[in-house]
Amino acid sequence: xxxxxxxxxxxxxxxxxxxxxxxxxxxFAQVTAPGFVSKPMxxxxxxxxxxxxxxxxxxxxxxxxxxxxHTHPGDCYGAVLEGTVELFVEGxxxxxxxxGQAWHNPRGPVHYFKNVGNTPARLVNTLIVDKGKPRTxxxx
Numbered sequence: 001x002x003x004x005x006x007x008x009x010x011x012x013x014x015x016x017x018x019x020x021x022x023x024x025x026x027x028f029a030q031v032t033a034p035g036f037v038s039k040p041m042x043x044x045x046x047x048x049x050x051x052x053x054x055x056x057x058x059x060x061x062x063x064x065x066x067x068x069x070h071t072h073p074g075d076c077y078g079a080v081l082e083g084t085v086e087l088f089v090e091g092x093x094x095x096x097x098x099x100g101q102a103w104h105n106p107r108g109p110v111h112y113f114k115n116v117g118n119t120p121a122r123l124v125n126t127l128i129v130d131k132g133k134p135r136t137x138x139x140x
Contacts, residue, residue, distance in 0.1 A: 035065025035115075038136075046128070053131045059123040061085065061115040069112045069139040074129030076105040083121025085113045110139050 041056045052074065061067070061083070079102040087103060088094045089111040096116065097103060105111055115121040129135050 033066060033068050035062035036060075036067050038067070040135075041124075045131070051131050052128055055127040055129065055135050057125040057127065057135075059113075059121075059125060061113065061121045061123070063115055063118050063120065066114040067112045069110050071108060071110055071137045071139065072105075072127055072129055072135060073133040073137070074107050074127055076125055076127050078103055078105070078123055078125040081122040081124060083115060083119050084117035085121050085123065086116045088112050088114065 036059070038057055038059045041058050043053055043055045046052045046054055059067070080097045080099050082099050084096065084098050086094050086096050087105070089105065089109050091109065095103070113123070127135050
């Protein structure tokens with residue numbers, strides 16, 4: 001009977017170690033600013049592309065809140081689920097996006113978002129970025 005308990009404990013411990021090691025290799029760093037929250041929902045490899053990964057990011061912003069100025073080591077595809085935001089990209093005119101609208105932001109340019117509406121805004125961003133690099137680099 002004790003041998004079954006030992007085996008069961010060993011399996012449970014091995015499963016826990018495996019789960020921790022699997023999830024600790026994925027970076028779930030969050031970018032925050034007052035009234036702005038960015039949380040990864042899923043990070044996945046891209047089939048057939050060894051040096052890239054896709055990250056799905058849930059963003060919420062209070063009225064008047066902005067993301068930090070930042071860049072990504074890859075392309076960003078985003079959509080507004082609720083509210084109205086304005087996208088500011090260095091060297092370009094800002095663009096306004098309402099719920100149901102989407103954009104593509106290429107690798108490199110410094111950019112940020114601001115909630116220009118009177119209600120909270122929710123966005124979903126999909127990043128196709130270089131594997132092993134920070135997904136978001138906050139600029140000063």
